[in-house]
Amino acid sequence: MTAAQADLLIDRPSVADGAALWRIAKDSGNLDLNSSYSYLLWCRDFAGTSAVARGADGEPVGFVTGYVRPERPHTLLVWQVAVDAAYRGHGLAAALLDGLTSRVGAERGLSSVETTITPGNTASERLFISYAARHGAAVEREVLFDTGLFPDGPHDPEVLYRIGPLSLTPSA
Template sequence: MSDQQSNELIILRPPTVADGADLWRLAEGTGVLDTNTPYAYLLWARDFAGTSVIAEVEGEPAGFITGYRKPTDPSTLFVWQVAVDSRFRGRGLAKKMLFDLVERTADDVSRLETTVTIDNEASLALFGALARAHGTEMTRTSLFTEDLFPHQEETGEEHAAEDLYTVEPLHAPAT
């Protein structure tokens, strides 16, 4: 990280409806996330802001994480999407956002779940770092196999299996 990068103003905050289009642009810009409609990101920013985060670097949208508390288990935070604009990668921004989100929800959340494709090394490293910081393990179980997704002929692309990764218990990291 250059000295200039270390002095950058980074703001982490819950998204607002005004951020919905930026969330969509960031997701679309990754080239790897399943991009939802812009409308979905507007709803997400309205209804799940408390369990999501947007990062601004020098006032510019640089990344986001969307998450929600599972309706069947509100003590579980499910992290749905993590996006960092390519211009801001390699600076630990995803880790900063994830740790901020977990800290912000710590009073109500004791477990984190996410789904990740087996080839997504960056996400596996990110959630592994969270597990280590909380002195616990990350476990993996099969969840959404390829056959559950629409066929490639329908969507134009094949979707890899999404395994469920769980980090629990979440508790104050050791100092």
């Protein structure tokens, strides 16, 4: 843990955090921005599979959202990861991802983590490749959604990164 991370608290998001998560996602410049309403719902319905980093004032400075895949109950799909510009470069995204998967693994058990990354998103590629290396897991890649599937104009393909096997098991 870096000195910058020591001043942060990582916990579950609450509905009151939805607006801040939307702002952080909007300011990231890399994420597909969802409606503000969706971030409120996410903080309500998927708080157990998401994490937020709070600064000294308690305000969110980073987040990771995810859900457990219904057909694969030991797979966490990571939807979005974003860190406020003032907190980037200190390993916060990695700490959020490690903290979330540790918590979800202890509660439910995890054998794999999935995410999608558009080609050229080097920061996300590095984050998930380094996550796999830290956890001794393999990474498989395949195009999940090709460009032609997106109805709202040009969109890069979404490449699925499947990381596993992991051995994150529930606590007794």
